[in-house]
Amino acid sequence: MESSETHDVAEAQTVSEPEGARPEQHSCGGRAPILTTHALTKQFGNLRAVDGLEIEVCKGDVFGFLGPNGAGKTTVIRLVLGLIHPTSGYAEVCGHRVPGELQGALRHVGGFVDDPTFYPLMSARRNLRLLGSMTGPVSEERIDEVLEIVALDAGADDRVGGFSHGMKQRLGIAQALLHSPELIVLDEPTSGLDPRGMKDVRELIRELGAAGTTVFLSSHLLHEVEQVCTRAVIINKGRVVVQGPVSELRPQNDAIKVLTGDQGRAGEVLRGQFGAAGVKEDEGFLVVEAGEDAVPEMVRRLVAGNVDVRAVVPAGEQGLEDFFLELTYDAGDSEPKKRRAGLARLLHGGRR
């Protein structure tokens, strides 16, 4: 695949400039921004973990926060929630500047960073009571309510030390919900959950979004973000790569992926039809720059050329996952791409 600059990502704002570059100001389209970062930078020794980050989360968004391991996601969350101090820049959370007005901001925020952890000898209920009281009065009814929301009502009086990882994740969500915050920040909330648990958490996030709560969801599960989020940002090496509505994060160019019994011969046929520049190879597929209208004639030519056509797929169906890999692809590391291409050939039985 080509670099991100070759893609026309409608409305989603791609930032591929080197350091020092700042993306355009984003618009929430009439909605108020609830979380913004302004040239947010964090340096750990020689490592610049977050580099002039500019993101904007609008009120009501279910906002996906994506990036490969080591991209700086958790560092950004820690910065935004005041757990660590920025080297430069700042965040604005619910109208409060962080770190300057951290307490004001945290009154409107619930969430967790990394795995949520609790006092193991206390019950789930007592943990919630203890944590909840730090923000303000919290009723026993509300504690019962959030425990029910995350399906922990049956284990409410059990010691957290005996909880599974998934139960602790759900308790983490429960404590985030206690004060009905305007903004909920969840750092990989489905990590370690079984498929049922994942589905439940995603449903919960969707419901929170539908109820008007803004959710900032950090995840490395791209399909999760595709399923749940309305807008997303992809970061890499502490910088924004692209952000915008999830539906528009995928490349929108006209292209078709072709898989045949003889990709070499098919390539010759297709280059005859579309020209050498119009046909590329990618992970065992031939990618043809053409619209759907060109498909019937293309298939006719391939069949006429004695090529077995196995699959013709619109490249527009390319998922966020491919796009993500493309955007965060490190040119210096070609091995993963080669491995993926090899795997694709194996799976599709393609030849080169």
Add this chain to the structure above:
Amino acid sequence: MSTTHGHAHGSTSGGMRGHKWGALRREWIKLLFQRRSYLIWGGAFVIPFLIALAFYLTRHNPENGGGGPPFVERITSNGMFVTLAALFFLIGFLLPLAAAMVAGYMIAGEAELGTLRILLLRPVRRGSFILAKWTIAMAYLGVGFLLMLASGLLFGGIFFGLHPIVTFSGTTVSVPHGLVLIVLSMLYGLAAMACIVSMSLLFSTLTDSSLTALIGTIVIYIVLTVLIQFSWFDWLKPWVFPTYLQEFTSFFRDPIYWRPIVKGLGVFALWSGVLTFAAYLAFRRKDVLS
């Protein structure tokens, strides 16, 4: 899972009323939910009993009590001295160790457990947070001292009876007056431990390991204690808190010899104040990465 939104949280949970004391109450509850809390308290209660028992079993041995201050030698004739003997024996090492353990766990222990990051996502000021931690560490030690006092009087009374105290000046004070002097001695010992608590709290903010905080504190305490044993470091003696640890014995002069007591309390306040402020400064800028 399903959710509803926009809830009011009118009625408060019974145990969490009142913002003013809320932070202290939370920290206290957390201490009560740690097994080690009861171990240390148990030790504070058992040690005076063991001292009383040891003296009782060897009461006919003429060597008994040698090497300590006069009140240690007088235990077998007056149970009032059991608590003081416990304080005398413990204030040099075991009480500082307990203080360093409790305070060392306060921040670093939360970091180890992973709860520090979830606590600091709540709108609490780091200054209030650390002040609550310091206060609860001192309250915890206060309960330990109280248990030591109660145990000393209980078992001292059982084994030897409680009698009027003969002071170092040779005068005799009544049992109630003697009790007041013992309580003052315990409070003095507790004030001395404030230095250890503050030092350990400082280390606790600088590391994510409560064991490191404990060891760091004890090493510095031992170094200070060793240094003041050498005459070359006499110039240092008036300024370091270990010099004054056993000045509580000055309560048992008639009249009370206030000068070393007040000086000791001043040095304790200075050390504790500076170290707690340093802990606050360190914690205020601490990046919570645990």
